Amino acid sequence: ETGVTQSPTHLIKTRGQQVTLRCSSQSGHNTVSWYQQALGQGPQFIFQYYREEENGRGNFPPRFSGLQFPNYSSELNVNALELDDSALYLCASSFGLRTYEQYFGPGTRLTVT
Amino acid sequence: AQKVTQAQTEISVVEKEDVTLDCVYETRDTTYYLFWYKQPPSGELVFLIRRNSFDEQNEISGRYSWNFQKSTSSFNFTITASQVVDSAVYFCALSVRDDKIIFGKGTRLHILP
Numbered sequence: 001e002t003g004v005t006q007s008p009t010h011l012i013k014t015r016g017q018q019v020t021l022r023c024s025s026q027s028g029h030n031t032v033s034w035y036q037q038a039l040g041q042g043p044q045f046i047f048q049y050y051r052e053e054e055n056g057r058g059n060f061p062p063r064f065s066g067l068q069f070p071n072y073s074s075e076l077n078v079n080a081l082e083l084d085d086s087a088l089y090l091c092a093s094s095f096g097l098r099t100y101e102q103y104f105g106p107g108t109r110l111t112v113t
Numbered sequence: 114a115q116k117v118t119q120a121q122t123e124i125s126v127v128e129k130e131d132v133t134l135d136c137v138y139e140t141r142d143t144t145y146y147l148f149w150y151k152q153p154p155s156g157e158l159v160f161l162i163r164r165n166s167f168d169e170q171n172e173i174s175g176r177y178s179w180n181f182q183k184s185t186s187s188f189n190f191t192i193t194a195s196q197v198v199d200s201a202v203y204f205c206a207l208s209v210r211d212d213k214i215i216f217g218k219g220t221r222l223h224i225l226p
Binding site: 104 | 158163165212216219
């Protein structure tokens with residue numbers, strides 16, 4: 001059984017650019033949630049995808065968007081990057097809406113300069 | 114609204130000392146889950162424990178123990194005989210029903226040799 005994987009591990013972008021982060025869910029899981037963890041803070045919920053549809057969103061602007069594919073892997077897209085978008089982005093997968101049984105990936109560290 | 118407060122931003126103890134990390138949560142729901150995660154410098158969130166709101170029994174796992182008290186809305190975490198490898202940021206978190214996980218800001222724990 002493979003765990004949650006994320007790519008890339010690290011990424012450096014310039015303000016105004018666009019970025020795509022990827023997450024492969026754990027085998028058998030059909031729900032992916034994305035979190036942003038700024039330096040010195042706890043992770044904050046961005047949104048969740050369940051069976052390819054968005055199922056809940058946190059307090060993030062529309063330039064944060066996502067996608068879930070038929071194999072339940074997921075992408076997080078951020079347009080018009082701002083310096084404050086620099087953070088560790090974590091994805092977590094679960095089966096159904098059992099948020100209490102989420103498994104987290106290792107994260108992608110995004111630096112915006 | 115739900116909230117998790119970890120009042121201790123940073124703690125330093127000498128190896129082999131016991132240390133308790135405090136967590137206070139807020140929710141009006143009667144069904145919820147509480148979590149503790151460990152985040153070493155590598156950044157990955159390591160799941161430590163999940164407790165549902167109907168189970169107030171304290172739990173011990175090796176050197177780790179957790180004290181859940183609904184009367185004070187607290188879910189404290191104690192490490193006995195701390196070791197240098199315990200150095201990390203520890204997050205307490207809350208999930209209400211099937212909703213997103215809400216994290217505290219974390220406590221950075223330094224175990225000094």
